[in-house]
Amino acid sequence: MAFRSIVARSAALCRRAMATEASGNTFPLTFGSPYKAIYDNSNVKQVDLPSTTGHFGILPQHVPTIAILVPGTVSIHTESGEVEKYFVSSGTATIHADSSVQILAEEICAVADIDENAVRSGLEAAQSKLSSASNEADKAAAQIEVDVYQSMMAA
Structure with missing residues (x-):
């Protein structure tokens, strides 16, 4: 009995799937550092990140993921189609099942300000x-x- 319970829980933990609660062509982004908030639950079309596993893009209905950021450029594609670029020193990115994304960086600056x-x-x-x-x-x-x-x- 205990073995079946462990197996059932393990199967649930190991399952990866696309986000199912999202709809449309945007998703809510929260992006900030301990010193400033850049986005607070604002809708965007795409985010590109530098992570320990390589650069990757986030679109609506992305697989829920947690990533560790490395120094590099975060590109944010806004609802209006503009691309904003920020340099981050390090941090984390979490993509939730509802397609919301939270990026927390230790340091952030606009690439244009470098x-x-x-x-x-x-x-x-x-x-x-x-x-x-x-x-x-x-x-x-x-x-x-x-x-x-x-x-x-x-x-």
């Missing part, structure tokens, strides 16, 4: 830190800085 000269000098400083790091913790911290600055340059 100062290329400041990023270039920050990258040089981070690469210098990486090459002169004397222990594993310093190397890891410097590598994170390098990765973020390189992603900002790419944005």
